[in-house]
Amino acid sequence: MNKKTLFLLGVISLLVVGGVIWWLIGEKPEPEVKNPPLFRCPQEVVQNVDSPENKIKSDKCFAYIYEIPNGNWLHGGSTTWAPIRSKVNPKIEDIFPEFKLSYKQHPSLPPGSGTGILMLIKGQISFAESSRPLTDAELQRSRNRGFQLKQVPVAIDGIVIVVNHELDVAGLTLKQVQDIYTGKIKNWSEIGGANIEILPYSRPVYSGTTPFFQEEILSNKKFGENVIFIPTTTKALREVKANKGAIYFATASEVIPQCSVKPLAIAFESGGNFVVPYKGDFVPPENCSEQNRNQPNLEAFENGKYPITRRLFVIVKKDGSFDEKAGEAYGKLLLTDEGQNLIKEAGYSPIR
Template identity: 30%
Template sequence: MNGWHLLPAALLVLACSGRYGGAPGAGARITVRGSDTLVVLMQRWAEASTTSQPDVVVEVSGGGTGTGIAALMNGTTDLAMASRPIAREERARIEGSGAKLVEIPVALDAVAIYIHESNPLSALTLDALRGVFAGKIRRWSELGGADRPIVLYSRESSSGTYAFFKEHVLQKCDFAPEAQSLPGTAAVVQAVARDPAAIGYGGIARARGVKVLPLRLADGSVVAPDHEAATTGRYPLTRPLFVYLRAPANPEAEGFARFLVGPEAQALAEEAGFFAWRSPP
């Protein structure tokens, strides 16, 4: 997957770039916007970072990957959280202004398939999953389940998870018109948890109160989005999660970015249900 090897180079860009502003001081603030997949973990990271940057306030807000990258492009955030790689045209717009875009992978995630806890289905192939969300498979009975309609829950189009799912599951085809777009993974989980006929998708760390459906691979084996399958790449819907910032970066933003790839932050990622980008020692 493109960009997974870029961490040392990204930090080197920060180390070699010029900086604006002075040294961190009392009352300094940095803003982080973007991916709803990352927002809860980022809030934990922000709180934990006060040990290394006690005079810096980190303000975190979600809204989706597209929102965060748009804010980075127009200069209204210091760092953007993303659950997909930045698009070529987005990168061009930032670098066209004379800045250097820095991409830092901060955690590993597995996009999980959520169904109601009462649903007896044990696994789905990617082809069947594609058929479900494209609207070609409309009833659970077509998959060996109860004879009732499948209710689809998706994310809004500004979501990086939406973009990832559309590319890797739907192969860039459209979602079924009846798929209900919800503003955040938590909303998808809540909707699926209430509805025995529902199916949705989102980051593995948010899978609470729902059943996570394993995927059946082409060789007939079944793989769940667990640590081993995600870190080895065996689970096909594994993805990196990123933070983006401009270089030159202000000292506070640079310091926070460095904290995110350190052992304390990576241990917190594991505790939150993600997978560490670099395993804690």
């Protein structure tokens, strides 16, 4: 073995030994954490909740919200809110057992955004839930009584158009929806369907969904004389299931999971992209079950690709009373990360 070969072997040996020593004593990269632990919210009010340290966390969890007033608080309003109430309110009362929430229905008027806001103005409830913004008339009525109303947006909702499963129509443009509900289009054959009379159904005007639909989709035009007003979504869905020409609109969380009706894709305009209001592949009625149902397309509602969306509001009476504190507290709770996650579980898009 010549000197050159010995020299090369020595260099290689030094490199190998040096590499082993560096690996043993050198800093090693931290292993990649593919699923970092989630922030877990406390299940009871934290100590010193109003401390500066805890106030910083007040946008995360119910338990970090301070100034929650004890008492029995009556609330009411939009039926669209029903899934949110059933998902969120029990959790709030688990954390704040002295913050008791009770839904109050008007003794004679049907439930809805307008009814709830009217009850709030009259002092019959502590705060209201609405599926539409406050009207000028409602704002003026509250001022006449010496206080202001405040609307706190907490969620985004999609309005879905549903038809009978046997109807051979997959989607509509916004203009076609408008023409159907103003009475301009009265037969499905006018828009590529079968020769079947259109039976358009709607909730009455006291519902928050109906004024929103009339203002935003119908451009404040009157409903057609052929529109059939029906008191509840449950009854409307029965009519749609029973009548091949029927059509109805309602909040996504109420109708998307239903096996009995078909949700339509909607496009902003003719030639535009049709966007379905459900997530993933459509589950046909024969495969629809408690464990396998269509779910709202929350991503399309959030990013604006689905054409018919709106905000949901907590309505607060600004009069310096304990009712005001209760309404403000409820709005703050829903805007925490915990509240927004529960809203998403209820079938609505979080607003933050």
